[in-house]
Amino acid sequence: MSTPSAGDRLPPHEVPAITREKLREFAVASGDDNPVHLDDDAARRGGLDGVVTHGMLVMAHLGRLVTAWPATRALRSFKARFTAPTPVGARVTCTGKVASVDVVDGTPCARLQLTAARDDGVTVARGEAVVELVAP
Numbered sequence: 001m002s003t004p005s006a007g008d009r010l011p012p013h014e015v016p017a018i019t020r021e022k023l024r025e026f027a028v029a030s031g032d033d034n035p036v037h038l039d040d041d042a043a044r045r046g047g048l049d050g051v052v053t054h055g056m057l058v059m060a061h062l063g064r065l066v067t068a069w070p071a072t073r074a075l076r077s078f079k080a081r082f083t084a085p086t087p088v089g090a091r092v093t094c095t096g097k098v099a100s101v102d103v104v105d106g107t108p109c110a111r112l113q114l115t116a117a118r119d120d121g122v123t124v125a126r127g128e129a130v131v132e133l134v135a136p
Helices: 020-030 040-045 055-068
Strands: 013-015 072-082 092-104 107-118 123-133
Touching: 013 055, 020 055, 055 072, 055 092, 055 107, 055 123, 072 107, 092 123
Parallel strands: none
Antiparallel strands: 013 092, 072 123, 092 107, 107 123
């Protein structure tokens, strides 16, 4: 494997359509049983069109994108900002690109810019990760 450089793109991570069952499973696993993720009426009372995906579930898929990248040896930092809701049934594609490659404390690292977008083109999250790189 060659050393990554700024501008390189990570292979996309495509998320299957998000189902109500997946939301229930995530609510149990995470302890986040906020009704906007499970009950259409509660979501509508909150100003939404219906239930929406947990932001942290979207972030978990961004994390899968980063950790599945063969150049990643270890994750140093990871953050995301949610920009739009992800409704039930949406398919999400997570993408990333290398913003920079630097040596940090003697270790080669890449700063990655991350995006999660719905199948209708709406960006639902933007993030950043810093990863230690596998030695060439």
